[in-house]
Amino acid sequence: MTKRWISIKAGVLATVMALLSGFGIAQNVTKGKRVGIIGLDTSHSIAFTKAMNSPTAGDSFLGYKVVAAYPQGSLDIQSSVDRIEGYTKEIQNYDVEIVASIEELLTKVDVVLLETNDGRRHLEQALPVLKAGKRLFIDKPMAASLSDAMAIFDAAEHYNVPVFSASSLRYIAKMDEVASGKAGKVLGAETFSPCKLEPTHPDFFWYGIHGVEPLFTAMGTGCKTVVRVSTADTDMAIGTWSDGRIGSFRGLRGGKAGYGGVVFGEKEIITLGSYNGYNPLLEEIVRFFESGVLPFPKEETLEILAFMEAADWSKKKGGIPVSMEDVMKKAEKESKKKIKL
Template sequence: MDTSYNRRRFLKTTALSGLGLSLAGQLPGLAAPAPGKRVGIIGLDTSHSTAFTKVLNAADASGELLGYKVVAAYPYGSRDIETSTKRIPGYIEEVKKLDVEIVNSIQDLLKKVDVVLLETNDGRLHLEQATEVLKAGKRVFIDKPIAASLSDTLKIFEASKKYKVPLFSASSLRYIKGVEGLDKSKVVGADTYSPAVLEKTHPDFFWYGVHGVETLFTVMGRGCQSVVRVHNEGTDIVVGTWADGRVGTFRGTRTGKHNYGGTVYTQDGNTTLGPYNGYQPLLLEIIKYFETGQVPVAPEETIEIFAFMEAADESKRRGGAAVTLASVLEKARKA
């Protein structure tokens, strides 16, 4: 999350749980990570970058992190989204205190690292940046949104296939409390909600609504065929119909308190989703992926999530008409 509330909550939680968020000046010199464990970051314009670095580079980092350390970072990152660009100078100073070298290009970065966290929240840059990493044969986690268009989303996964490097992308809301232990084979429907604040450079839900949509697909799984969107100034509701007849809804709020959660309806009763679990569960999955090359989220599911959001936008443009995911995917493949 990029909200100050969740950033403060994450820092507090990880400090209390012993993940070792070291204060500035407590790292007299970080031991060099073992071969294969050097992490590079692209994009110091999001709080995710500093949060992940503080956990990975802590003097008493958890053994679950397998010795991975951030050793270098390329700061850019958005150059024209003000809420992002203004963070870069401060975040550069934060990671430098954690023994992270600042480099001038992605090519310089790739010479110094084994794996990459593509963290800039400007999805317009992701296709070009991810392709550089994939060409170099390095595993890459792409933070949300994977791209700023459905067309670019497809092209990123095409590049992954071309260069034979599996990649992983997800929102941290995939690991919201309540998901663990859920028997997804018994899910008959779900309602989820999250903030859906807008950024003019990105399609509607791609910027922030992706969090709640990812939660919906985490519990419902793939197979959504069509969506209908109900729009007003403060809230948008998207109703998705799955191929097996199940219905899942996402409610995105523009104003008010930023909450994340939902309800899952199962054959055994209802399960409440929430509260937000912080970044740690996602980071552990990223490390497993770096170590094994096995992706925890299939490319097809990530593509369907972004097709769902694009279909929701199209439904809005059509005044709430039903729009199939197949139709927006066909259009994106031609773009």
């Protein structure tokens, strides 16, 4: 073989590698940084992969790359099931291997993004991940019931594996100003978001969570009662906190949709901005993968789910106040029956 031929082959290889890099191909992923995805029935799977595997990602995601995915998320929610084939093809553009089972996925990755759109499947899909000792992020909703979420956290504690869940709206624009104390003590908040309904999930669990999560991000825990008013186009859920503060969520199904809110503080009233994209959440996920430290207490996640479940109770009872403590106690009993550790 001549030197000239070797040179040509080397040049062709360099060109191919450059082209692959240009398409965001993840190469030579360091062990410990390999990310797996469960569920290709949501656009979040593609958005997260595109960001993390981009050649321009730099240090934003600390070298973490998506390397494998198990496609099967939802089984019977047609709007989600219909996405799987297309997203499975699309994610392979980023050099992601498609695997046949969660068990196979776990042999190829170090941490996991559970992206399945159907919250009813999250408990069953989370358990093998936790048992395998892989740090786990669960996309919204953490589960389709408060009791399932409690069971997931119990399993995480049993296997000593950290897990957290969040909506990307936790990082809505201007929320960082609230967190920094610019408004002083938060005295109340009002948030809003689209609130599409899905018959297989409690009303707010499917989409309203995007507005409930920033409400609790601003207010913190301590909600004691929830009252809900519901019409065809609008939901209003009002929570009263133990210290007398009031926080509310408005769910939108009619008219112009959007995300936002107002936080009322001792020093200032802050109007929350628009949706801030996926990257703030994704950067938080990567820090969690790296450190194993939850970005906020699990109690806050459970209270978010309890608020949404209490809102359903209130609707069914004609809009009367519902005790968060009652909702929590019932769910805790139910959670103990769901797993055997």
